[in-house]
Amino acid sequence: MTTPVLELHEVSFTYPGGVTALDGFSAGITRGRRTAVLGRNGSGKTTLFSLLNGLKRPQKGVIKLNGEPLRYDRQGLLKLRQAVGMVFQDPDSQLFSACIYEDISFGPLNLGLPEAEIRNRVDKALTQMKLTDVANRPTHALSFGQKKRACIAGVLAMQPHVLILDEPFAGLDPVMAKEFMVVLDQLHQDGTSLIIATHDLDLAYAWADDVIILQDGHLLTQGKASEQLVLPSVHNELGAAPLVAELGRVLALTGTDVYGNGYHPRTGTELVQALIHQSRQEIDP
Ligand SMILES: Nc1ncnc2c1ncn2[C@@H]1O[C@H](COP(=O)(O)OP(=O)(O)OP(=O)(O)O)[C@@H](O)[C@H]1O
Numbered sequence: 001m002t003t004p005v006l007e008l009h010e011v012s013f014t015y016p017g018g019v020t021a022l023d024g025f026s027a028g029i030t031r032g033r034r035t036a037v038l039g040r041n042g043s044g045k046t047t048l049f050s051l052l053n054g055l056k057r058p059q060k061g062v063i064k065l066n067g068e069p070l071r072y073d074r075q076g077l078l079k080l081r082q083a084v085g086m087v088f089q090d091p092d093s094q095l096f097s098a099c100i101y102e103d104i105s106f107g108p109l110n111l112g113l114p115e116a117e118i119r120n121r122v123d124k125a126l127t128q129m130k131l132t133d134v135a136n137r138p139t140h141a142l143s144f145g146q147k148k149r150a151c152i153a154g155v156l157a158m159q160p161h162v163l164i165l166d167e168p169f170a171g172l173d174p175v176m177a178k179e180f181m182v183v184l185d186q187l188h189q190d191g192t193s194l195i196i197a198t199h200d201l202d203l204a205y206a207w208a209d210d211v212i213i214l215q216d217g218h219l220l221t222q223g224k225a226s227e228q229l230v231l232p233s234v235h236n237e238l239g240a241a242p243l244v245a246e247l248g249r250v251l252a253l254t255g256t257d258v259y260g261n262g263y264h265p266r267t268g269t270e271l272v273q274a275l276i277h278q279s280r281q282e283i284d285p
């Protein structure tokens, strides 16, 4: 078995006020895969991400990157942040420069890269996130979605091996969300490990290879999205089921097995294709 790119062993984290956000939490992230982290409000997703990025340090337990325990000295944190990029849930807590061009340049500049390389990376990230026109506008004069995209661009410019995104689609319009999905697909093809927190179960079912589901600071379950997101216990905890999974279940009850031949439709389009395929077989077996 290959070493997980990130792993947590019995990790606990309690905030200074006394709230225990994670309690003996263990999970692993497989390299090169798309992982969705799910859980109700306050279940610990953002805390988990801050721990994976070294922003917070667990009081108990061990976190490993590529099999090596995280180091919290300057050198160790620099190495970690180079490998693991993080986009926060709230863009205002991530942007600190007068304009987003400066903000996106900050990371590559800190890596000590040559000027031309920095310019290339920043221009590419601005183009990917459709921000070129507002690159020099004051940061405070941008819309929420533009700020969110600027945070994503800042992390893309670092070219990390692991990209962690906390609710990346919240606040993006449908056109931008689709375009961002294309950017994520490209990163996935290039071998980047992608981790997103989301409350959108349809998106998780369609996009993720793996899921990690938190329940009140504990791991409820982890595994393949196609296997976990059809479980009634998961639906109970999250308060909903992915629509395609639900339709598949109802169709099975009425005698139509859309999961025949090992095919697992993950989107509405795939489900319709599976149904058309089946009806053609019934007409012309
Ligand atoms: N700065 C903080 N100080 C004290 N407690 C905190 C702090 N941040 C979060 N918590 C608490 O830790 C627990 C986990 O919060 P966290 O933000 O990790 O949840 P989440 O799963 O990301 O929720 P959401 O879906 O709302 O984003 C919650 O009980 C929350 O109230």
Ligand SMILES: [Mg+2]
Pocket (backbone or CB within 6 Å): 045, 046, 047, 089, 166
């Ligand atoms: Mg959160």
